[in-house]
Amino acid sequence: MKVVANIDFDGDCREAFTTYAKILGGEIRAMISNRDMPEMAEGVPEDRLDRIVHAWIDIGDQALMGQDMQDFSGRKGYSVTVSADSVDQARAIFNALSEGGDVLMAFEPQSWSQGFGMTMDRFGVAWVIDSPAAG
Structure with missing residues (x-):
């Protein structure tokens, strides 16, 4: 079993995960945007098509996931x-x-x-x- 933390972002998931991969020596396994999934992006405004719906970094035998939320409400209570x-x-x-x-x-x-x-x-x-x- 593996438990993986998942972090919400407000449009900067790609930049954050690229930064984290560099700092932590990780390898990005997935970086999928709305634009990459046209069948699911119907109705998504043009300015949100490049938002990430799924990011995954492998860091040794651990991992970190993230995504840009369509309605980001901030973060509380975790690190x-x-x-x-x-x-x-x-x-x-x-x-x-x-x-x-x-x-x-x-x-x-x-x-x-x-x-x-x-x-x-x-x-x-x-x-x-x-x-x-x-x-």
Whole structure:
């Protein structure tokens, strides 16, 4: 069994997932827009045809899905957590996701971790970045 988080966007899913694939070393498996499915896009306004209806990134043995919502109502009550293999990897991911966003908790050592931080990326997605336990 695999449990996969699915993130809603307001028209910037393609850009976000391209960015996430680069930062997290993932491979985009799917990036399907309304325009790619003409049989289902009937009645979709022209300015929404390039919105993503299904995006999928494989990241190691994990995955992340997303889509642009036709009636996006924002995000509340969730975050995506990355448990990195090293403190250097965690710091690099944290710094890349923080670019253009808002740091919610600075990346620094904690009693349980060599490095831990929280950030809201430029797409409005909350991320928790953790590294291996402190020695």
